[in-house]
Amino acid sequence: MFKSIALFALLNAALVSSVALVPKSTAAAATAEVVNSANAINVVETCTQTNLRSCLQFTSTTLPVGCTSLDSAGQTNDVESVSTASGIQCTFFTGTLCNGNSQLINGTINDLAVVGFSNVANSFSCVSN
Numbered sequence: 001m002f003k004s005i006a007l008f009a010l011l012n013a014a015l016v017s018s019v020a021l022v023p024k025s026t027a028a029a030a031t032a033e034v035v036n037s038a039n040a041i042n043v044v045e046t047c048t049q050t051n052l053r054s055c056l057q058f059t060s061t062t063l064p065v066g067c068t069s070l071d072s073a074g075q076t077n078d079v080e081s082v083s084t085a086s087g088i089q090c091t092f093f094t095g096t097l098c099n100g101n102s103q104l105i106n107g108t109i110n111d112l113a114v115v116g117f118s119n120v121a122n123s124f125s126c127v128s129n
């Protein structure tokens with residue numbers, strides 16, 4: 001499991017320069033509250049402690065999910081574990097506008113320190129995997 005995560009990190013690092021050339025998604029951002037809409041789907045949870053503790057649940061009515069600020073959600077430089085919903089992968093960024101260094105997450109990471117991304121994420125965007 002950890003070996004494949006490390007591979008993701010390397011692949012992602014190799015792709016960072018080309019990511020900057022891709023136009024920003026115009027898709028709507030996720031919201032950090034539980035929306036009691038029949039159409040809302042769970043997208044990702046971001047947690048300020050390891051092992052998916054102290055989490056915010058993000059939902060959206062559509063995919064892809066556009067740039068969503070963790071800074072605005074009150075988790076500035078504070079996310080230590082994440083879990084993407086089944087069928088969804090998210091890219092986390094150090095900048096608040098989906099800029100800076102990035103890390104692809106597909107599934108659950110109980111400790112972002114494993115991929116060198118603990119307490120540095122400030123935004124994310126998500127797509128179907």
Ligand SMILES: *[C@@H]1O[C@H](CO)[C@@H](O)[C@H](O)[C@H]1NC(C)=O
Pocket residue numbers: 089106107129
């Ligand atoms: C993401 O994880 C799922 C479930 O393990 C897997 O089926 C899928 O192929 C993965 N997607 C990518 C892009 O690696």
